[in-house]
Amino acid sequence: MSVVSLTVNGKEVAQETEDRTLLVYFLREQLGLTGTHIGCDTSQCGACVVHVDGRAVKSCTMFAVQAAGSEVTTIEGLAKDGKLHPVQEAFRENHGLQCGFCTPGMIMTAVDMIRRIPNLDRATIRAELEGNICRCTGYHNIVSAIEDAAKRAAGDAEGKAA
Amino acid sequence: MIPYPFTYHRATSLAQAQALLGGSADAKLLAGGQTLIAAMKMRLAQPSDLIDISAIKELSFIRAEKDAIVVGAGTKHFEVATSDAVTRAIPALAELAGSIGDPAVRHKGTLGGSLANNDPAADYPAAVLALGASVKTTKQTIAADDFFTGMFATALDDGEIVTGVSFPVPERAGYAKFPNPASRYAMVGVFVAKTKDGVRVAVTGAGPCVFRVPEMEAALAKSFTSEAIAGLAVDPSDLNSDIHGSSEYRAHLVTVMAGRAVAAASHG
Structure with a gap:
């Protein structure tokens, strides 16, 4: 057991947990943040993507400690x-969703890719979604949503620069 | 899925990591964890202690030297893929790093972790072997030709830690991979490098361990074109055969991917 202290969504948190507790279980079961989903539990599907120090990671493949x-x-x-x-x-x-199960991971991945890559085109968006699976196969509108959000983010940046 | 219990330690220096590693017979190093944690969740691995080396600053760097790119063992795939220094000197290495797993995996996985694990389908061993890189450890420097000794096996001794890799800058290099459609691991990946000393061809994914193809190297040394190796094939009897593909299929892919790697290198 260790006391794990970290900042989650801007709030400081300190909780005792087993060393083997995966970050996704810590978030969901100890902090009650059930928006992060467990899909495959084998780091393939991306439903558990969160940001750690500003980078998208799979919270099922990282220990809370x-x-x-x-x-x-x-x-x-x-x-x-x-x-x-x-x-x-x-x-x-x-x-950009059908059943919604993959959506939290899709959105966390989208925020990360928009932050990293300027001028996202549809092919790049699809390549960047390699680690996120939508079993409704609703990728078309997910790609459109990310393309739209990326354009708006670029517009905002230009607006601020002007 | 929940792994067996273990005790977690965070090392902040190599010396501390070595001391912790020596203190327990069943301790394992934790770098990015993108393979180890998955294996622990499947209960295929049961370390008593995990020594997290991801916070050791001296392991995370990319340095351009006169004739080489030196990458710290703790450097993430994402950092290699987006490094200007790597892209300028060895673009095929940056491309390879950018093709590992997916973006979230590349944010965690490390060069040293990939090499020390030596998964038969890992990408980095192909680059290390084809470029004739040197693997630096806490004890010695190991030539790529001596480092990979078998399936999940390396020349590393107990307690020896990979600290970095020196990649000689080639005249040209290319990497082509046929990923498994489901897992995205390399069914076959071929890295081709042309240097002033000759040509080296390294194949990952096809066999139990990364290997070179001397016949292709000789043919490419005479003519660095895809056509020069189109008629050459590796012996399927040494290759993997599983539900994803027969050894004959993999042997065929080796020739196709080698041709594509040469074509990619020619354009680079």
Whole structure:
């Protein structure tokens, strides 16, 4: 057992947990943040993607103790003051989901790729979604949502620069 | 899935990691964990202790030297894939790193972890062997030709830690991979490098361990074209055969991927 101290969605958290507790179980079962999903549990499907120190990682393939001292952002941490994050908004407007199970991981991956890659085109978006599986196979609208959100993010950046 | 219990330690220096590693017979190093944690969850691995070396700053670097790119063992695939220094000197190495797993895996997985594990389908061993790289450890420097000794086996001794790899800059290099459609691991990956000393061809995914193809190297030394090796094939009797593909299929893929790697190198 170790006491794991970290920041989750901007709040400091310290909880005792077993060393073998995976980050995804820590988030879901100890912190009650059930927006992060467990799909395959073998680091293939991407339903568990969260950000650790600003980078998208699969929380089923990382122990909670490894995240000690880190800043973790989950899907619950994206909306601010009751307003959806622009990527969440783009998924809503483009109907970028069917059953919704993969959506939290898709959105966390999308936020990460938009931050890393300027001028995202559809082929790049599909390549970057390699580690996220939608078993409704609803990729078309997911790609459209990410493309839309990326364009809006680029527009915002230009607006600020001007 | 829940692994067997273990005790976690975070090392902040190589000396501390070595001391912790020596303190327990069943301790394992944890770098990116993208293979080890999966194996522990399947209960295929049961280390008593995990020594997390991901916070050791001296292991994470990319350095351009006169004739080589030196990469720290703790450097993430993502960092190699997006490094300007690597892209300038050995673009095929950056491309290879950018083709491992998926973006989230590349944010965690490390060069040293990939080499020390020596998975038969891992990408990095092909680059290390084809480029004739040197693997630096806490004890010695090991030539690529001596490092990979068999399936999941390397020349590393107990307690010996990979610290970095020196990749000589080639005249040209290319990597082509046929990923398994489900797992995305290499069914066959071929890295081809042309240097002033000759040509080296290394194949991963096809056999139990990465290997070179001397016949292709000789043919490419005479003519560095895909056509030069189109008629050459490796012996399928030494290759893997499983539900994903027969050894004959893999042997065929080796020739096809080697041709594509040469074509990619010619354009580079």
